[in-house]
Amino acid sequence: MTSPHRFSIGPAGAEIAMLQRGERGKPPALLVHGTGFVADVWDEVARELASTYTVYALDRRGHGASHKPGAYHFLDFAEDICRVIDALDLRDVYGIxxxxGATDLLLAAKLAPGRFTRLFVMEPTAMDPRAARSGGLGDDSLSQIQRTLRRRAEFDSADAVFERYRTAPTFADWTETSLRAYVRHGFVPLENGRVRLCCTPEIESAMLRPIYEAMTQVYVGDVRGNPFGSLAEIDCPVRVATAAKSGPIYCEMARRAVSLIPQVSTLVFESAGHCVAQEVPAAVVEAAREFAK
Known part of the structure; x- marks a missing residue:
């Protein structure tokens, strides 16, 4: 299989890095990764889907080769999705x-009505605005965000990253292909062979604050307000998937999304944890194709 075509959209300083697999002219599928990762973690899924779709994947802002502006509210990411769709003039998009990254697609569906034909979303980050709480983040959440700042950002080599991550709980069940793709494209080379995370601990910490606010039902948003009520206005079928080995908060947030989305169905991946597409990519491809029928 040939390497993906890499390009970017947007002006200098505001680029969104993209990759494409499959020939133009097929129905478009747009793949959006989760926090801390890059477009290439979809490698095994994208390769398979490229037989029937023109597959696009992007580095979300703050990640990989995309711009890192410091603005990381949920609507910022959703507006980036709309920029991609407009720049590539995509219609009838299958969002995965x-x-x-699943949240990006759900919110973009409201911002770009009629552009998506369906959405397949795995454990989206979501709050239920009907049950919002006041008071801001608690000490435990703030501690978890602060802990991200202590994450190691530089390593002696890409091989050193792979060996360390291979046994880390987050990555222990990833396929080797997925993990090597992340190590190759989620780090930037430095002098003397050293490498550094593209999504630095400072960037990831900034992204995690609104995520933890949504988790704990205290997200307010910026001047644009809280966007989660707009999930009730999504105009295409949505399948929300969860993973049996995932953490309870992910299943809870998926439940909230399901309660809000009108044309919704559900699916459980019995043999996977939170990073479903990197743990059981063949099962994700099968499920995505089944939902498209």
């Missing part, structure tokens, strides 16, 4: 997303 994971975690916060």
């Amino acid at each position: 997303g994971h975690s916060a």
